[in-house]
Amino acid sequence: MPDLSKMRQEYVSKGLHKEDLEINPFKQFEKWFNQALEAELIEPNAFTLSTVGLDLKPSQRTVLLKMYDEKGFVFFSNYKSKKSHHIDENPNVSAHFAWLGLERQVRIEGKISKISKTASMKYFLSRPKGSQLGAWVSHQSQVVNSRSVLESKFDEMRKKFSKGEIPFPSFWGGYQIVPTYFEFWQGGLNRLHDRFIYELKDDETWDINRLEP
Numbered sequence: 001m002p003d004l005s006k007m008r009q010e011y012v013s014k015g016l017h018k019e020d021l022e023i024n025p026f027k028q029f030e031k032w033f034n035q036a037l038e039a040e041l042i043e044p045n046a047f048t049l050s051t052v053g054l055d056l057k058p059s060q061r062t063v064l065l066k067m068y069d070e071k072g073f074v075f076f077s078n079y080k081s082k083k084s085h086h087i088d089e090n091p092n093v094s095a096h097f098a099w100l101g102l103e104r105q106v107r108i109e110g111k112i113s114k115i116s117k118t119a120s121m122k123y124f125l126s127r128p129k130g131s132q133l134g135a136w137v138s139h140q141s142q143v144v145n146s147r148s149v150l151e152s153k154f155d156e157m158r159k160k161f162s163k164g165e166i167p168f169p170s171f172w173g174g175y176q177i178v179p180t181y182f183e184f185w186q187g188g189l190n191r192l193h194d195r196f197i198y199e200l201k202d203d204e205t206w207d208i209n210r211l212e213p
């Protein structure tokens, strides 16, 4: 095994200052997201979604952000997957974007719910046919004996839906995370990183505070 204790990245960015922050965390997210795009980071819209079910055991997985606005952050998934079972049991989730090429991370916490069927359908219809069929094929998070089972099912579905549009699967759709908390982290020299949190207050404005690194 390589000596991991010697792996050390010095963070050299100019830091994050309170006066540079947007008052609105969605605007701050947008600013950083655009910079992640400009920096051509790999899949900047990929984030880690954490859920906790009734068994209180946390679980994480990567999903892709497909839309965001000041209402929340949207991704799509199978509504019968492990994440969905957790979400049915407990709507409190967290999202984590690691933009390491910019020495940044963003943490978001909030409540999640399904988006409307109409909005899910609209996105489903915009997907490539292969992805649409993939949604039909996968009983996401269930055990399958072999890859060939999936490939045969894919062929079966392709034949079944060869004419016209592929119908919308009722067990698939979008989720929206509505944040109550954001943290923007910027790596700093000598491990003195900059961390700013935004917490939603009762009057719908956001409290901004710096955290120790």
Ligand SMILES: Cc1cc2nc3c(=O)[nH]c(=O)nc-3n(C[C@H](O)[C@H](O)[C@H](O)COP(=O)(O)O)c2cc1C
Binding pocket: 043, 046, 059, 060, 061, 062, 063, 064, 065, 075, 076, 077, 078, 081, 082, 083, 084, 140, 141
């Ligand atoms: C880069 C990347 C992007 C992914 N995007 C999604 C996604 O948008 N939606 C999704 O359901 N799964 C996505 N996955 C797969 C999930 O990480 C996960 O394997 C799957 O959703 C099942 O998770 P669960 O068993 O916890 O429900 C992605 C995986 C990777 C590595």
